[in-house]
Amino acid sequence: MKKNNILTVLRVFVALVAWFVIYKCYGIFIDPLLEGHASDSIRMILSRMVVPYTLGLGASYLILRGMPVERDSSNPQLSITPGLLIKALLIQMGISMPVIMIGNMILKILGLPFGGMSSEEIFGEHAVFYIVLLLIFNPIMEEVLFRKLALDKLLVLGEVPAIFISAAFFGLPHAYSQGVPQMFGTFVLGVVWAYVRIKTGKLWPCMVLHMLFNLYGAYFTLFMAGSTLTACVLAGINMIILPIPAVILMILMLSKPSKKPRKNEVIL
Secondary structure (H helix, E strand, C coil): CCHHHHHHHHHHHHHHHHHHHHHHHHHHHHHHHHECCECHHHHHHHHHHHCHHHHHHHHHHHHHCCCCCCHHHHCCCCCCCHHHHHHHHHHHHHHHHHHHHHHHHHHHHHCCCCCCCCHHHHHCCCHHHHHHHHHHHHHHHHHHHHHHHHHHHHHHHCHHHHHHHHHHHHHHHHHHHCCHHHHHHHHHHHHHHHHHHHHHCCCHHHHHHHHHHHHHHHHHHHHHCCCHHHHHHHHHHHHHHCHHHHHHHHHHHHHCCCCCCCCCCCCC
């Protein structure tokens, strides 16, 4: 890898580290000081929404500001259609969920604790907060950070390196917050969403796919894990039913050359 490319990767990495450090330092050092002075809801909003995406995002932007951007990245090669979104959704579910489940099985065999959020958190006292966080706020803000700020800067390396490096950067923080299996599953998601972002030239489809994954991966999965029977059904869906069309669609999508839209074709 050329020296300039290495510096590009390092600078993007530093920007994301700055975001993560600000987010975690606030939670470790500042948030405890508010205990007894602010409600749990206010503290959660500050620590999970406000601080990461004001101070943290601002710091990342300042570090990345002025970096060269691949101008051709704004030239879309795929039209945004319901079919494209459905294909991307099936691919992300059919590849990421088995990866996460296999990782969790390994942890269980080793006697190690699982990561991720519990049903008590999501469906408990702060259920409304988690609905807003997981289904609206995070899908928007994380895509801005990883698929806009970071990915746009990495595209000078080429599409394939940019996709995989940005996906790796997206997965790393989830190893801390959600566990190692989630890190690998999130890497898969990062690959799919970066591909969609580059090929369509739009960010909002990634937000929609992100929201749908959180809906399935958090709410549907925890709901189905409530009993042995439904947990077995969930395992069958994630390990057998979803992977088959996902692999087929992924092979077809990668083997079919993408074409640029005609000049009079409207891209939503």
